[in-house]
Amino acid sequence: MPEAVLAVEGLRTHFFSRRGVAKAVDGVDLAIAPDETLAVVGESGCGKTMLALSILRLVPHPGRIVEGRVRFAGKDLLGLPEKALRTIRGNAISMIFQEPMTSLNPVFRIGDQIAETLRLHRGLGQEEALDAARALLVQVGIPEPGRRLKTFPHELSGGMRQRVMIAMALACDPKVLLADEPTTALDVTIQAEILDLMRELKTRRQAAVMLITHDLGIVAETSRKLVIMYAGRIVERGDVLSFFKNPLHPYAKLLLAAVPRIGRRAGELAAISGSVPDLLRLPEGCHFHPRCPSVFDRCRLERPPLYGVGGREVRCFLYDGGGHG
Numbered sequence: 248m249p250e251a252v253l254a255v256e257g258l259r260t261h262f263f264s265r266r267g268v269a270k271a272v273d274g275v276d277l278a279i280a281p282d283e284t285l286a287v288v289g290e291s292g293c294g295k296t297m298l299a300l301s302i303l304r305l306v307p308h309p310g311r312i313v314e315g316r317v318r319f320a321g322k323d324l325l326g327l328p329e330k331a332l333r334t335i336r337g338n339a340i341s342m343i344f345q346e347p348m349t350s351l352n353p354v355f356r357i358g359d360q361i362a363e364t365l366r367l368h369r370g371l372g373q374e375e376a377l378d379a380a381r382a383l384l385v386q387v388g389i390p391e392p393g394r395r396l397k398t399f400p401h402e403l404s405g406g407m408r409q410r411v412m413i414a415m416a417l418a419c420d421p422k423v424l425l426a427d428e429p430t431t432a433l434d435v436t437i438q439a440e441i442l443d444l445m446r447e448l449k450t451r452r453q454a455a456v457m458l459i460t461h462d463l464g465i466v467a468e469t470s471r472k473l474v475i476m477y478a479g480r481i482v483e484r485g486d487v488l489s490f491f492k493n494p495l496h497p498y499a500k501l502l503l504a505a506v507p508r509i510g511r512r513a514g515e516l517a518a519i520s521g522s523v524p525d526l527l528r529l530p531e532g533c534h535f536h537p538r539c540p541s542v543f544d545r546c547r548l549e550r551p552p553l554y555g556v557g558g559r560e561v562r563c564f565l566y567d568g569g570g571h572g
């Protein structure tokens with residue numbers, strides 16, 4: 248495997264409040280190679296967005312990164328001065344969000360926003376930047392780019408806005424693209440187009456992609472590797488094919504068993520029984536134990552580590568000593 252472009256090591260991001268400490272990211276390790284897409288999957292509230300925001304050191308108050316490293320281009324991003332980090336953010340590492348309106352400025356024309364990004368990151372002049380912006384719109388499949396450059400974000404459809412976001416993210420030739428549920432708000436056809444686009448750009452530019460999604464159909468289509476998160480921790484890691492053939496963790500088995508039924512959007516995570524854990528009141532022992540069909544005594548007392556199982560990893564006592572599952 249080629250060396251990782253991005254490696255997260257022992258990352259902990261906690262939220263501090265009077266009610267207690269929510270460990271949104273609780274000791275996460277991962278690495279992504281160039282030209283690789285790593286899917287990050289898990290229910291709402293399990294820490295996916297905070298993981299991505301931590302990589303760019305954009306965790307909102309009252310959250311704080313309390314431990315860990317983010318290795319990129321020979322540096323630990325968590326140790327860099329803010330100014331140095333600003334040249335990496337939205338440049339060598341770009342992020343696209345679920346709702347593009349939150350990251351597009353409503354009062355500026357699309358063209359000016361993309362051009363501004365290009366000027367900032369590539370040092371282009373105004374004319375050159377507008378030409379480059381037009382070329383990017385063509386690249387992300389936006390028709391009539393000349394006219395679109397002059398429009399405001401609210402004048403575009405959701406799918407078009409998401410394309411503009413991708414154009415912005417790509418304006419700086421990122422080495423790493425962090426995509427946080429980039430298609431969740433879109434209808435299925437546009438979703439497929441956006442994914443094609445991301446795939447093509449990834450291949451052409453050799454970018455590493457961390458794709459956060461709750462949709463296992465999207466994982467199957469886009470990613471070779473995945474991690475599954477539960478309550479701030481990785482509970483399963485491995486290659487996507489093995490996962491679909493034989494999920495290891497009891498939580499992963501439930502997620503997969505709940506997948507497509509007719510009438511549901513393909514691959515969307517169905518609710519599995521029991522409630523999503525409140526990070527302020529996690530149970531003792533294995534955090535999944537109140538919902539686990541395979542729970543046994545040890546699970547209520549001890550926390551399982553990650554066990555290696557044939558090149559994959561799983562955080563469950565059933566695999567202590569090689570395990571069966």
Ligand SMILES: Nc1ncnc2c1ncn2[C@@H]1O[C@H](COP(=O)(O)OP(=O)(O)O)[C@@H](O)[C@H]1O
Pocket residue numbers: 262269270271289290291292293294295296297298307308309310526527
């Ligand atoms: N603004 C906030 N204030 C307090 N806690 C927060 C805040 N944002 C997130 N958290 C905590 O971090 C956890 C993970 O959030 P997030 O990363 O957004 O989840 P996901 O993206 O997987 O849905 C939440 O379950 C919550 O406990």
Ligand code: SF4
Pocket residue numbers: 496497498533534535536539540541542543546551562563564565
């Ligand atoms: S450690 Fe126990 S409770 Fe946790 S997932 Fe495994 S079997 Fe279930």
Ligand SMILES: [Mg+2]
Pocket residue numbers: 295296297427
């Ligand atoms: Mg999120």
